[in-house]
Amino acid sequence: MRPRTSSGTEKNVADLSVDLGFLKLKNPVLAASGTFGYGLEFTPFFNLEELGGFVVKGLYLGPRPGNPPPRLVETHGGLLNAIGLQGIGVEEFATGVLPRLKGLDSVVIVNVCGEHEEEYASAVRFLDRFDGIAAYELNISCPNIRADGLCPALSPQATRAVVKGVKKATSRPVITKLSPNVTNITEIALSAQEAGSDAVSLVNTFLALAVDARTRKPRLANVFGGLSGPAIKPIALRMVYQVAAAVRIPVIGMGGIMTAEDAAEFMIAGASAVEVGTANFIDPQAAVRIIEGLGRYCRQNNLERIQDIIGTLDVPS
Numbered sequence: 001m002r003p004r005t006s007s008g009t010e011k012n013v014a015d016l017s018v019d020l021g022f023l024k025l026k027n028p029v030l031a032a033s034g035t036f037g038y039g040l041e042f043t044p045f046f047n048l049e050e051l052g053g054f055v056v057k058g059l060y061l062g063p064r065p066g067n068p069p070p071r072l073v074e075t076h077g078g079l080l081n082a083i084g085l086q087g088i089g090v091e092e093f094a095t096g097v098l099p100r101l102k103g104l105d106s107v108v109i110v111n112v113c114g115e116h117e118e119e120y121a122s123a124v125r126f127l128d129r130f131d132g133i134a135a136y137e138l139n140i141s142c143p144n145i146r147a148d149g150l151c152p153a154l155s156p157q158a159t160r161a162v163v164k165g166v167k168k169a170t171s172r173p174v175i176t177k178l179s180p181n182v183t184n185i186t187e188i189a190l191s192a193q194e195a196g197s198d199a200v201s202l203v204n205t206f207l208a209l210a211v212d213a214r215t216r217k218p219r220l221a222n223v224f225g226g227l228s229g230p231a232i233k234p235i236a237l238r239m240v241y242q243v244a245a246a247v248r249i250p251v252i253g254m255g256g257i258m259t260a261e262d263a264a265e266f267m268i269a270g271a272s273a274v275e276v277g278t279a280n281f282i283d284p285q286a287a288v289r290i291i292e293g294l295g296r297y298c299r300q301n302n303l304e305r306i307q308d309i310i311g312t313l314d315v316p317s
């Protein structure tokens with residue numbers, strides 16, 4: 001590992017790299033989609049090359065304005081958002097943003113959205129013409145696009161259809177992002193695997209409601225939003241553990257990761273890598289702090305390689 005230069009004192013001697021099979025990461029920490037812009041917004045805060053990688057804000061084929069405000073509400077230990085996938089679209093991203101990320105020694109993953117299964121495939125087909133994208137993360141799980149929270153990740157059939165269509169359209173790796181708003185997330189993960197997904201990432205946000213008792217109105221213009229942050233961590237951990245036990249493909253875990261210890265917990269539960277989301281709004285250097293902390297965690301626990309903790313949860317039989 002390279003020594004950390006900004007603090008001047010930290011040296012990560014442990015090997016923090018992880019291997020997803022289709023993708024090698026210098027460390028297991030990715031910035032989560034929708035909480036890290038298109039990457040460039042964070043260059044004033046740290047060198048993007050310190051990250052294992054980052055997932056850019058969800059992109060449809062065309063630009064989208066998102067939902068009307070208010071679309072963000074803080075709750076106890078959480079954040080409720082109904083941004084509604086505001087974005088610049090694949091063309092503006094590929095021609096305006098991607099060239100500025102060129103040559104970056106950090107993995108760029110594009111989060112792809114669609115109104116229907118053909119749009120996912122078309123978006124990926126367009127992006128495939130451009131270099132610099134390591135993988136696609138399929139956002140089939142955003143709860144605040146339709147008023148009823150419906151999305152493909154709620155059904156094994158719809159999940160399979162989107163993944164199959166995208167796999168036909170690209171030879172790049174595909175990560176399917178799952179929704180926690182289901183009774184049996186393992187069933188959905190298995191359908192993504194069957195359809196050829198190279199990995200699954202979980203969880204997206206939980207469909208939720210915030211009420212203003214004074215006005216008796218919903219706090220979000222969209223009524224419902226997606227809950228993220230520390231409040232969801234134990235449920236996300238449970239789902240990562242269940243999915244990792246059921247699938248053969250790598251699992252990328254997320255949901256309320258604020259510290260290196262949180263990240264280690266997800267890896268112990270079975271995640272090969274993690275994504276950090278809401279924490280970026282509290283501290284724009286959160287992801288880098290977590291990477292440094294994982295180095296310390298390895299030293300304190302006499303671990304030479306962080307990947308040795310993946311899936312090691314000691315469950316009494």
Ligand SMILES: Cc1cc2nc3c(=O)[nH]c(=O)nc-3n(C[C@H](O)[C@H](O)[C@H](O)COP(=O)(O)O)c2cc1C
Nearest residue numbers: 032033034058081139203204228229255256277278
């Ligand atoms: C403001 C906001 C915007 C988000 N936008 C996206 C998005 O565009 N695509 C996506 O797949 N997930 C999106 N997410 C979900 C996050 O990537 C992540 O799955 C979720 O917030 C749980 O992780 P966290 O608790 O660390 O934030 C968004 C989350 C937030 C808070």
